[in-house]
Amino acid sequence: MTRVRDVYLLKKATKNSGSNPFNKVSSYTVIKKALFCRVNDLGLQKQSLxxxxxxxxxxxxxxxxxxNPKRPDKIAFVDEYDPKTQKGILYDVRMPRSHTNNTxxxxxxxQTKVG
Known part of the structure; x- marks a missing residue:
């Protein structure tokens, strides 16, 4: 079943934590907010294929x-993630495929690993 959702494309950034320059903290910044994206669930059988x-x-x-946006490090859905507080569900990206007018x-x- 195809749904239409808005997503954030996120890029990893590091910054100093406190006064120690070697103490780095990772965060994610929004590189693009993509509207009206088509989203399909992948079952276990499709994933194995x-x-x-x-x-x-x-x-x-x-x-x-x-x-054809830049390749993000993570993707989050707008209704599941708050970029200001950086709280919510982040999805890892695998196998981006560029086509003529879309990616x-x-x-x-x-966190939902089965096997």
């Missing part, structure tokens, strides 16, 4: 973004 049974996740999806990202939530 796509990824060769490498790792399976209960929460895996395909997100199709219009245009498909296979994303998964690492």
């Amino acid at each position: 796509l990824f060769g049974g490498d790792s399976l996740y209960e929460d895996a999806k395909t997100v199709i973004v219009d245009g 498909a990202f296979f994303i998964y939530n690492t």
